[in-house]
Amino acid sequence: MKMTVSKAMVECLKAEGISTVYGYPGAAICPFYDELKNSEKDIQHVLVRHEANAGHAANGFARISGRPAVCIATSGPGATNLITAIATAYADSIPIVCITGQVNTDQIGSDVFQEADITGAAEPFVKHSYLLKNADDVARVFKEAFYIAGTGRPGPVLIDVPMDVQKMTVDFVYPKKCDIRSYKPTGKGNAFQVKKVVKALTEAEKPLICVGGGVFAAHAQEEINKLSKLMQIPVVTTMMGISAFSDDDPLFCGMIGSFGVKGANAAVNECDLLFLVGARVGDRAVSTPMTLAKTTKILHIDIDPAEIGKNIGTDIPLVGDAKLVLQQMLELVKPMKHDAWIDQLKQLRTQYTPVKTQSGTVDPKDFVQRLSAAMPANSTIVADVGQNQIWTCNNYKFKKGGRLLTTGGMGTMGYSLPAAVGAKMADPKRPTVAICGDGAFQMSMMELATAVQHGVDIKIVIMTNQRLGMVRELQTIGYGDRQTAVFLDGSPDFIKLAKAYGIDAMRVDGKGDVDKAIDMIVTHKGICLVEVVVDDMFPTR
Amino acid sequence: MKHTISVLVENHSGVLSRISGLFSRRGFNIESLAVGPTHDPSISRITIVADGDEHTVEQIEKQLNKLIEVIKVKTFAKDEFLARELMIVKLTVAPEKRSEVMTIAEIINAKVMDVTLSTMTLEICDTYAQLCRFEEVIAPYGIIEMVRTGTVAIEKGSDTLSPKKN
Numbered sequence: 195m196k197m198t199v200s201k202a203m204v205e206c207l208k209a210e211g212i213s214t215v216y217g218y219p220g221a222a223i224c225p226f227y228d229e230l231k232n233s234e235k236d237i238q239h240v241l242v243r244h245e246a247n248a249g250h251a252a253n254g255f256a257r258i259s260g261r262p263a264v265c266i267a268t269s270g271p272g273a274t275n276l277i278t279a280i281a282t283a284y285a286d287s288i289p290i291v292c293i294t295g296q297v298n299t300d301q302i303g304s305d306v307f308q309e310a311d312i313t314g315a316a317e318p319f320v321k322h323s324y325l326l327k328n329a330d331d332v333a334r335v336f337k338e339a340f341y342i343a344g345t346g347r348p349g350p351v352l353i354d355v356p357m358d359v360q361k362m363t364v365d366f367v368y369p370k371k372c373d374i375r376s377y378k379p380t381g382k383g384n385a386f387q388v389k390k391v392v393k394a395l396t397e398a399e400k401p402l403i404c405v406g407g408g409v410f411a412a413h414a415q416e417e418i419n420k421l422s423k424l425m426q427i428p429v430v431t432t433m434m435g436i437s438a439f440s441d442d443d444p445l446f447c448g449m450i451g452s453f454g455v456k457g458a459n460a461a462v463n464e465c466d467l468l469f470l471v472g473a474r475v476g477d478r479a480v481s482t483p484m485t486l487a488k489t490t491k492i493l494h495i496d497i498d499p500a501e502i503g504k505n506i507g508t509d510i511p512l513v514g515d516a517k518l519v520l521q522q523m524l525e526l527v528k529p530m531k532h533d534a535w536i537d538q539l540k541q542l543r544t545q546y547t548p549v550k551t552q553s554g555t556v557d558p559k560d561f562v563q564r565l566s567a568a569m570p571a572n573s574t575i576v577a578d579v580g581q582n583q584i585w586t587c588n589n590y591k592f593k594k595g596g597r598l599l600t601t602g603g604m605g606t607m608g609y610s611l612p613a614a615v616g617a618k619m620a621d622p623k624r625p626t627v628a629i630c631g632d633g634a635f636q637m638s639m640m641e642l643a644t645a646v647q648h649g650v651d652i653k654i655v656i657m658t659n660q661r662l663g664m665v666r667e668l669q670t671i672g673y674g675d676r677q678t679a680v681f682l683d684g685s686p687d688f689i690k691l692a693k694a695y696g697i698d699a700m701r702v703d704g705k706g707d708v709d710k711a712i713d714m715i716v717t718h719k720g721i722c723l724v725e726v727v728v729d730d731m732f733p734t735r
Numbered sequence: 736m737k738h739t740i741s742v743l744v745e746n747h748s749g750v751l752s753r754i755s756g757l758f759s760r761r762g763f764n765i766e767s768l769a770v771g772p773t774h775d776p777s778i779s780r781i782t783i784v785a786d787g788d789e790h791t792v793e794q795i796e797k798q799l800n801k802l803i804e805v806i807k808v809k810t811f812a813k814d815e816f817l818a819r820e821l822m823i824v825k826l827t828v829a830p831e832k833r834s835e836v837m838t839i840a841e842i843i844n845a846k847v848m849d850v851t852l853s854t855m856t857l858e859i860c861d862t863y864a865q866l867c868r869f870e871e872v873i874a875p876y877g878i879i880e881m882v883r884t885g886t887v888a889i890e891k892g893s894d895t896l897s898p899k900k901n
Contacts, residue, residue, distance in 0.1 A: 317752070321803070325749070376744075376806040500798055
């Protein structure tokens, strides 16, 4: 069927089942927006207030829907603003498809208004990118982009479309499948390696499973829970793996790493075999991987062969999709017991006792614990970056069906609010809470308008301490408490700010208000904001 | 240690920049890089000589394989491949020294491409090591300009790099 490339682009999105897109228009992407208007009924466009947040919203949407999500920006600054969101998605292997407008083909390279080489600039952070110069390629490029973003190790794919190309006419047929000769992601694991892994797991006296974000990418939560339970193997997670296990699971030991919990790190040090499942052993998760590998047998499943052996020496590598590999393993394994080992780890687990804080402030860890006790099981919690992230990761007690979203790899401040918008829209039935600090909140507070405009019912918790708390702590510990450039003086009154947007809000500056605030988050109809006042010297761990 | 890596890639614009970008951002050192088309017009072949230990070269291979447009990567085992590099060199040579230079060229299998009253331009196509030897021998005559292509390599024997992903 003959149509413009713009219309073809919209048809591609429809064919991929895209119902929501996040974006910000500009001259170079106008032909596409003009066509989007004709499909308002099928595709809802959400106008963000900054392009990076279009990327983060798509990120949140993709993580909850389990499928690639779409963000759109115009050429030049619109496209370059997207880069941080692209890098964030890349670091955490989140499938997003980014569509950018580009200046006319004959003007490329001549530094015209709002021209930026976005495929070049984003190259280090994309799984793949296209500059769509040939109109006839539109269907193939879109098909490939969604396929590449969502399969194998997921990641961001960028499609840059010059304005003149958007206006050209093509004969459009959306391909049913795509075959890229140079891209064949691995599915099942090598049967021989699977057997070796199972044998090693069976023979270990103190085995430990480390769950990473790859378990979510592969939708393998059920399989990993089954395997751990059947073989009675304790579990730790990386930050990206949090919420794959229910917190009350007797085998669950918590998050590892420099900001992890004692019980989890002790488990890593004490185990004789560490089974990494979709975890890339980032420096924050395991600070001295080479030392660990000397004393511990390392088994590693990853869909990306490049992750195996990159950061930690591996005794048994196993390339494959975590879900399929675990299914293969489940056919081979037999029930086991590791009672002594599990008991040993139980001794190391600690319960948090709330501390008495300075008057006018609240214990943030206690607040998060109490929030988690009140929230329904199927809640999505979006943690930002900084102290608030660690308080949330280590104190929110996830139940079965709960989900934590956070930026584990890139540590992008301001992620939580836009990502929560996307996450909520992906599944409106899931209660969705963004938890951030007063630093991160001010990096994306313009998105309050996006949430209000589109009626996205998210709850926002801001932990305010008038500091960039994690940097403050670093300066306290590492720089003789010379606090520099960490003071957030001049911040607005967040309650008044929320009200200016028509958002209900309350401040918690004492223990007495905690229940009332939590009740508001759990029961309030529509978007609301809670400010939790925290002592500026309150520790991260 | 030096490694010679052959890479088959889709003959698309921008592929070379993806590959060179990968090397620089991951801190891999390229000694030389040569690229050209193959008998299949849809495929280009890149030969990279890179420096690094076993772990580095394994990472290079894996990271290259992750690029969507990379079809096949192969690191050649030592002594299992044939390699050539072209060098063109311009020397200042006074007329009375010409025959000396020509003798050296003959011994070492280089050819005279051009000659002027005061200069000679020579070409040699051989291994990297042989080119270095040639450079050493003619350097005393005064090199005023030099250009090298970087190594291209192919496997010994009947094995070929077929465009099937590793």
